[in-house]
Amino acid sequence: MELFDNLALGFGVAFTLQNLMYAFIGCLLGTLIGVLPGIGPLATIAMLLPATYALPPVAALIMLAGIYYGAQYGGSTTAILVNLPGESSSVVTVIDGYQMARQGRAGPALAAAGLGSFFAGCVGTLILAAFAAPLTELAFKFGPAEYFSLMILGLVGAVVLASGSLIKAIAMIILGLLLGMVGTDVNSGVARYSLDIAELTDGIGFIVIAMGVFGYGEIISNLSKHESERKIFVASVTGLMPTKEDFKNMVPAVLRGTALGSLLGILPGGGAVMAAFAAYTLEKKTKLRPGEVPFGKGNIRGVAAPEAANNAGSQTSFIPLLTLGIPPNAVMALMVGAMTIHNIQPGPQVMTSNPELFWGLIASMWIGNLMLVILNLPLIGIWIKLLSVPYRWLFPAIVLFCSIGVYSTNNNTFDIWMVAIFGVIGYLFIKLGTEPAPLLLGFILGPMMEEYLRRALLLSRGDWSVFVTRPLSASLLAAAMVLLVVVLMPSVKSKREEAFVED
Amino acid sequence: MNIKSQKDFFSGLMFMCVGVAFAWGASSYNIGNGARMGPGYFPLVLGVLLSVLGGVITFKALVVETVDGEKIGTIAWRPLFFIIAANLVFGASIGGLPSIGMRPLGLIFGIFALTFIASNAGDEFNFKEVTILAFILAVISYAAFILLLKLQFPVWPAFLTA
Numbered sequence: 143m144e145l146f147d148n149l150a151l152g153f154g155v156a157f158t159l160q161n162l163m164y165a166f167i168g169c170l171l172g173t174l175i176g177v178l179p180g181i182g183p184l185a186t187i188a189m190l191l192p193a194t195y196a197l198p199p200v201a202a203l204i205m206l207a208g209i210y211y212g213a214q215y216g217g218s219t220t221a222i223l224v225n226l227p228g229e230s231s232s233v234v235t236v237i238d239g240y241q242m243a244r245q246g247r248a249g250p251a252l253a254a255a256g257l258g259s260f261f262a263g264c265v266g267t268l269i270l271a272a273f274a275a276p277l278t279e280l281a282f283k284f285g286p287a288e289y290f291s292l293m294i295l296g297l298v299g300a301v302v303l304a305s306g307s308l309i310k311a312i313a314m315i316i317l318g319l320l321l322g323m324v325g326t327d328v329n330s331g332v333a334r335y336s337l338d339i340a341e342l343t344d345g346i347g348f349i350v351i352a353m354g355v356f357g358y359g360e361i362i363s364n365l366s367k368h369e370s371e372r373k374i375f376v377a378s379v380t381g382l383m384p385t386k387e388d389f390k391n392m393v394p395a396v397l398r399g400t401a402l403g404s405l406l407g408i409l410p411g412g413g414a415v416m417a418a419f420a421a422y423t424l425e426k427k428t429k430l431r432p433g434e435v436p437f438g439k440g441n442i443r444g445v446a447a448p449e450a451a452n453n454a455g456s457q458t459s460f461i462p463l464l465t466l467g468i469p470p471n472a473v474m475a476l477m478v479g480a481m482t483i484h485n486i487q488p489g490p491q492v493m494t495s496n497p498e499l500f501w502g503l504i505a506s507m508w509i510g511n512l513m514l515v516i517l518n519l520p521l522i523g524i525w526i527k528l529l530s531v532p533y534r535w536l537f538p539a540i541v542l543f544c545s546i547g548v549y550s551t552n553n554n555t556f557d558i559w560m561v562a563i564f565g566v567i568g569y570l571f572i573k574l575g576t577e578p579a580p581l582l583l584g585f586i587l588g589p590m591m592e593e594y595l596r597r598a599l600l601l602s603r604g605d606w607s608v609f610v611t612r613p614l615s616a617s618l619l620a621a622a623m624v625l626l627v628v629v630l631m632p633s634v635k636s637k638r639e640e641a642f643v644e645d
Numbered sequence: 646m647n648i649k650s651q652k653d654f655f656s657g658l659m660f661m662c663v664g665v666a667f668a669w670g671a672s673s674y675n676i677g678n679g680a681r682m683g684p685g686y687f688p689l690v691l692g693v694l695l696s697v698l699g700g701v702i703t704f705k706a707l708v709v710e711t712v713d714g715e716k717i718g719t720i721a722w723r724p725l726f727f728i729i730a731a732n733l734v735f736g737a738s739i740g741g742l743p744s745i746g747m748r749p750l751g752l753i754f755g756i757f758a759l760t761f762i763a764s765n766a767g768d769e770f771n772f773k774e775v776t777i778l779a780f781i782l783a784v785i786s787y788a789a790f791i792l793l794l795k796l797q798f799p800v801w802p803a804f805l806t807a
Contacts (some may be wrong), residue, residue, distance in 0.1 A: 196794060309705075310653070313660045313698045320667045320691050327684040334684055335670055362728050365766050366721030535778055538763040541728060542756060542782055545735045550796050555740030562729045562736075569725055573717050574656035592687040604680030 149271055152501030156509055161204050164197065165506050168205035169513045172212020177220055177525045178536060183213035184579070185360065187476050188352035189540070191483075192547040199484040200499050204506040206480055210473065211263075211510045214456055215518055218255045218449055219525055223248060234422040238437060238444030250384035251445050252522060254392050256515050258446040259453035262400040263511030266457025269404050270464075271504050274493060277465040281490035284466070286597035287608050291618035293591050296468055298622040300583055302629045311580045318581035321346060322588020329596065341556040348479040349551055351585060354561040355578045357544045359568020361537050384442065391434065392446045395425055399447035403454030407470075408461050417455030418448035457507065463488055464500065468587070472579040475586035650715040653706035660699030668692025727766035735759040739798060748803035752791070756783045 155161065171193070175186040190209050194202035222239035235255065242251040284292070301311035324335045325345025336342035384392065402424060403417035425447045426437050435441045462470045467489030469475040481488050486496070493500045518525070548557045571578050602608035610616045648654045668689050677683030738755035741748045760779035764770055790796045 192796075193794060307653070309698060309702055310656060313656075313695060313702065316691050316695045316698065317660065317663060320663070320688060320695065323667070323688045323691075329682075330675070330684045332674055332684040334674060334688065335667070358728055358732070362721060362724045362766075365724035365728075366719075534764065534767040534769065535774075537728075537767070538731070538760045538775075538778060539782055541731055541763045542735070542759050542786065545732055545759065546786065546790060546796075549736070549739060549798075550790070553797060555736045558732060558736030558740070562732050565729055565732065566725065569721075570659075573652075573720065574659065575652040575715065576656050595687065596682045599679045599682065602680075604678060606679065 144275070145272060148275070148497075148501050149505060151497060152271075152503075152505030155200065155498045155502030156204065156505035161201055161502070161506060162509065164201045164205040165208045165510050166513055168208020169212040169510055169517055172209035172214075173216040173219075173514070173517060173525065174212075174528070176213030176216025177528050178216075178531075178540075183210060183217065183473055184352060184476065184582075185356045185540075186213040187473065187480075188349055188356065189543050189547055191349060191476075191480055192550045194480070195483070195550070199481075199486055200502050202484050203481065203486075203499065203503050204510075206477065207503060207507055208510045208513070210456070210477075211453075211507070211514055212517075214453065215256075215259065215514045216525070218259070219252065219518065219522070220529065222251045222255065222445070223526065223529060234418050234448045235445055237422075238439075238441050241438065241440035242442065242445065245440050247440065250388050250442060253384050253519060254388065254442050254446040255449040256518050258392065258396040258399065258450035260511050260515045261396055262403060262450035262454035263457055264508060265400050266404055266407070266454040267504060267508045267511070269458055270461055270507070271501075273408075273461055274465055274500070274504070277461065278490045278493050281466050283614070285612070285615075286594040286601065287612050287615040288618065289466075289468075290591060290594040290598055291609055291615040291622075292466065292468060293587055293594070295618045295622040295625075296462070296470060297580075297584065297587065298625050300471060300580055302625050307575075308629065310576050314576055314578065314580040315584035318584025318586075319588040319591065321351070321581070322585045323592070328589075328593070339556075341554065345589075346560065346585075347548075347551060347557060348476070348582070348585060350548060350557050350560045351564050352476060352582060353544045353548055354564025355568035355571065355581070357540065357568075358561065358565030359572055359578070361540060362565070362569045363572045364533070365537065388442050391431070391441075391443050395443035395447040396450045398424060399450030400454045403451030404458045406451075407455030407458030417451040421447040421451035453511075460507070464492065464503075465490055467492075469583065472582045475583045478586050648706060648714075649709055650706040650711045651717045652715045653702050655717065657699045657701070657703030657706055660702060661696045662699075664692045664694070664696030664699055666692075668696065724766040727762055727764075731759045731763035731766075734762055741803070749799040751799045751801045751803070752786065753783050753800060754802060756786060 156165070171190055172183075172186060175189065176183065187206065187209055191206070194205050197205065218235050218239075221235045222243055239251045239255070242248065297315050301308055301315060322345075324342060326333050326336075326343050333343040399417075399421040402421050406417040406420060422444060425441075425443050430436060430441075437444050456473075459470045459474055462468050463474045463477060467478075467487065469478045469488075478488055486492060486499070544561065545558060548561045549555065551557060568578060571581075598608055599606070608615070609619060669692075671685040671689035671692055674685030674688075675683030676685040676689060678686075735755045735758065737747065738750040738758055739752060741750075757779045760782060761775055764775045764778070787800070791798065791800060
C-alpha cells in the first residue's frame with residue numbers, strides 16, 4: 143500500500159529526537175498561550191511564529207502544527223473551566239462544559255474533550271493522508287482559471303459559514319484583497335500604494351496585520367470591559383475519569399462529531415468553527431436516553447461531540463492547504479505565510495518535490511495529538527494555575543511579546559509602527575462589528591488571485607467566458623453560487639442566524 | 646432620516662471611503678485591458694466593488710430596522726492610548742529614532758517602559774507590582790530571545806555599550 147509507505151516515511155521523519163522535541167515544544171507553548179483567556183489560535187500562532195524562524199523548514203512546520211493544536215486544546219480547557227471561549231470554535235463547548243464544571247464534573251468534561259479530540263485527530267490524520275495523493279493529482283489538472291474559481295469558492299465558503307453579517311464579511315474580504323495589493327507588482331515592477339515609503343514596497347507583513355488586529359485590537363476591547371465582566375470563576379477539578387455511563391453516552395457522540403467535522407473541514411471556509419456548531423446541533427436533535435442530563439445543563443455529549451468535530455475539522459482543513467495551496471480559513475492563511483517565510487510555496491508540488499516535509503508534517507500531526515492528551519490530562523493542574531493569573535499581568539506581557547515578535551521578523555522598527563496602526567484599525571473593526579478573519583484570508587489570497595486572474599485572461603486573450611467554458615472552473619463557480627443562494631434563501635437565513643446565537 | 650444601525654452605517658462609510666481611495670489610487674497606474682492587465686486593473690475593480698458594497702451597507706443601515714439600534718458605544722480611549730503608546734515607545738527604545746538623532750536605548754529599557762505604560766491601560770496601577778512584572782518579563786525575554794533564540798537586538802542603551 144502506497145499510503146502506508148508514505149506514512150512510514152512520515153513517521154521516519156517525525157520520530158527523530160529533534161523533531162519530536164519541536165513537536166513537544168510547539169504543543170507546550172501552544173497550550174500555554176492558548177489556555178490564557180481571550181487569546182485565540184490566530185493570535186497565538188502569530189505571536190509564536192518568530193520562535194520558529196531559526197529552525198529548518200521541517201522542524202519549523204512541525205512546531206507550528208503543534209502550536210496550532212495546542213492553542214485549540216488550550217482553548218477548550220479555558221472554555222470548560224472558566225466559561226470563557228478562548229476561540230470561536232469552542233463557543234459551543236462552553237454551554238455544557240461549564241455546566242459540568244459547576245456540578246463538580248470538570249474532570250470528566252476535560253477527559254471527554256481530550257479523548258474525543260484525540261480520536262478525531264487520529265481519524266482526521268488518516269483522512270488527510272488518504273486524500274492528499276489523489277487530490278494532488280487533481281490539482282495538477284488545474285489551470286489559472288480553475289485556481290481563480292477555486293479561490294472564489296473558498297472565499298465565498300469562508301463568508302457563508304462565518305457568523306455575522308454576510309455583506310460585511312464580503313466587504314472585509316475585498317478590503318483584505320486590496321491590502322494585499324500594497325507593494326511591488328510582480329509583473330510591472332510598479333510599487334503600488336506604497337506612499338513613497340521604502341518599506342511598503344515589500345508590501346504589508348501579514349504578521350503585522352494578524353498581531354495588530356487580533357492581538358492589540360482584542361486587548362484594547364477586553365480592557366474596555368469592566369473588571370466584573372472579566373471575573374473568572376475557576377472550577378476545581380477532582381477526578382478525571384468519566385464514569386461507565388459517561389463513556390456509553392460519549393462514544394457515539396464522538397463518532398458523529400468526527401464524521402461531521404472531517405467532512406466540514408475539507409470544505410473551503412468550513413473548518414473548526416462550523417464543525418463544532420453543526421455537531422452540537424446534531425447532538426441536540428438526537429433523542430435523550432432515559433435519565434440523561436438535558437443539553438445546556440451539563441450533558442457530556444455536548445462537550446464530546448463539538449470537541450471531536452472541531453479537532454477533526456482543523457485536521458482536515460489542512461487538505462486544501464497542502465494539496466491545492468489554498469488556505470480554507472484564517473488560521474491556514476497564517477500557515478501559508480509561515481511556509482512562505484521558510485521558502486516553501488504551499489501547493490501540489492510540495493508533496494512531490496518535498497515528500498519528507500509533507501509526510502513528516504502529517505505524521506507529526508498525529509504525534510502532536512497524542513502529546514496533547516499526555517500534556518493536558520495529567521498536567522491539568524498547571525493549566526488551572528495559569529488561568530488564575532490576573533489579566534492586569536497578562537496583557538502587558540502579550541503586548542511585549544507581540545512587539546518583540548513583530549520587530550524580530552525584519553529587525554525593523556517600521557513594523558512596530560505598522561502594528562500600532564493596525565491595532566487601532568483592529569479596535570475600530572470590533573467597534574463596528576466587522577469580523578477581521580475574512581480580511582486576513584483575503585489579504586493572503588489577494589496577490590495569488592490577481593496573478594491567476596491575469597494569467598487566465600492572458601491565455602484567453604481577455605475573454606472572460608473562460609471561467610465558465612472550462613468545465614472544472616465552471617463547476618467550482620457554480621458551487622460558489624449555490625452556496626450563496628442557499629444562504630440567502632429566507633428560510634436558511636433565519637436558521638443560520640439562529641445557529642450562531644445559540645443560547 | 647434616522648440611522649437604524651450605527652455600526653453598519655459607519656462601517657459602510659468606512660468601506661466606501663477605503664474603496665474610493667484605492668480605486669482613485671489605481672487610476673494613477675496603468676489600467677490596461679482584460680488580456681493585458683496593468684497594475685491598476687485588479688485594484689480598480691476591487692475598489693469600485695468595495696465602495697458599492699459600502700454604499701449598500703450604509704443604505705441598509707438607514708432603512709432596515711434593528712432591535713437596539715446597534716450602537717457603537719463608548720470608545721475606550723484609555724486602553725487604546727496606553728496600549729498603542731507602549732508599543733510605540735518600545736519600538737523607539739529598541740530601534741532608536743534616527744530622524745531626531747535618538748539612539749537605541751535597548752531591549753531592557755524598552756521592556757520596563759512598555760510594561761509601565763501598558764499597565765496604565767488597566768483598571769488599577771500598583772507601582773510595586775508593575776515593577777516586579779517588568780523585572781520578570783525582562784529576565785524571561787533576555788533568556789528566551791537573546792540567550793536561547795539569539796535574536797539580534799540591542800540589549801543595553803547605545804551610550805553605554807558604544
